Amino acid sequence: MINVLMFGPPGSGKGTQSVTLAEKYNLLHLSTGDMLRAELAAGTELGKKMEAIMASGELVPDDVVIDMIAHKIDATTGKAGFVFDGFPRTVEQAEALQKMLEEREMKIDLMLVLEVNDTELMERMKKRALVSGRADDADEAVINNRIAVYSAKTEPVIDYGRKAGVSRSVDGVGSIDEIFDRLCRHIETVI
Numbered sequence: 273m274i275n276v277l278m279f280g281p282p283g284s285g286k287g288t289q290s291v292t293l294a295e296k297y298n299l300l301h302l303s304t305g306d307m308l309r310a311e312l313a314a315g316t317e318l319g320k321k322m323e324a325i326m327a328s329g330e331l332v333p334d335d336v337v338i339d340m341i342a343h344k345i346d347a348t349t350g351k352a353g354f355v356f357d358g359f360p361r362t363v364e365q366a367e368a369l370q371k372m373l374e375e376r377e378m379k380i381d382l383m384l385v386l387e388v389n390d391t392e393l394m395e396r397m398k399k400r401a402l403v404s405g406r407a408d409d410a411d412e413a414v415i416n417n418r419i420a421v422y423s424a425k426t427e428p429v430i431d432y433g434r435k436a437g438v439s440r441s442v443d444g445v446g447s448i449d450e451i452f453d454r455l456c457r458h459i460e461t462v463i
């Protein structure tokens with residue numbers, strides 16, 4: 273089983289790349305953002321509670337996403353591993369993931385960090401806002417907050433990956449195919 277973390281600021285292309293990486297390597301794509309948006313769309317109690325937090329660009333509580341991920345891992349069969357997209361987003365989530373994997377005789381094999389500058393991020397999310405209908409894409413102040421939350425709470429997870437010797441920095445600017453090739457080259461080193 274291989275476990276790959278897709279990492280990078282909001283709008284860096286984690287979701288875009290995770291879908292095709294999962295297909296190519298028979299991994300299950302686990303996006304906490306998609307899972308939370310599905311809760312919102314289904315109008316569940318959890319979705320209703322998380323809606324305002326997500327619309328403001330803040331992170332939902334750690335235990336919410338940790339539980340979601342644990343349930344998905346335990347319900348999965350027939351896959352060669354997982355690609356975690358947008359999770360972990362805090363050091364607490366990273367520690368919980370490592371423990372969860374160890375308890376299931378797995379580990380974090382690779383953390384791919386997409387590097388994209390803020391101007392490009394802003395442009396991508398404004399463009400996506402035209403089609404996504406996402407409240408958190410539509411407002412420049414919210415996008416700025418998401419980038420600030422990334423710097424404050426999520427970037428420290430890169431250090432966590434560095435210390436574990438699994439983090440690899442990847443240039444996230446270029447065509448989607450070019451970036452995909454860059455990511456595949458790293459994955460080929462762990463399979």
Ligand code: B4P
Nearest residue numbers: 282283284285286287288304305326331332358361396400
């Ligand atoms: P996410 O769904 O993870 O949102 P994201 O960071 O915007 O997505 P991503 O980086 O995957 O962007 P994409 O590929 O789509 O999270 C949303 C919210 O959910 C968070 O703010 C938080 O509130 C909550 N949440 C999620 N996980 C959480 C967790 N673990 N803990 C707590 N809270 C959590 O790419 C963006 C756009 O760029 C797309 O339109 C795409 O087409 C375009 N694009 C991609 N690659 C490109 C390229 N190479 N060139 C040009 N455009 C490109």
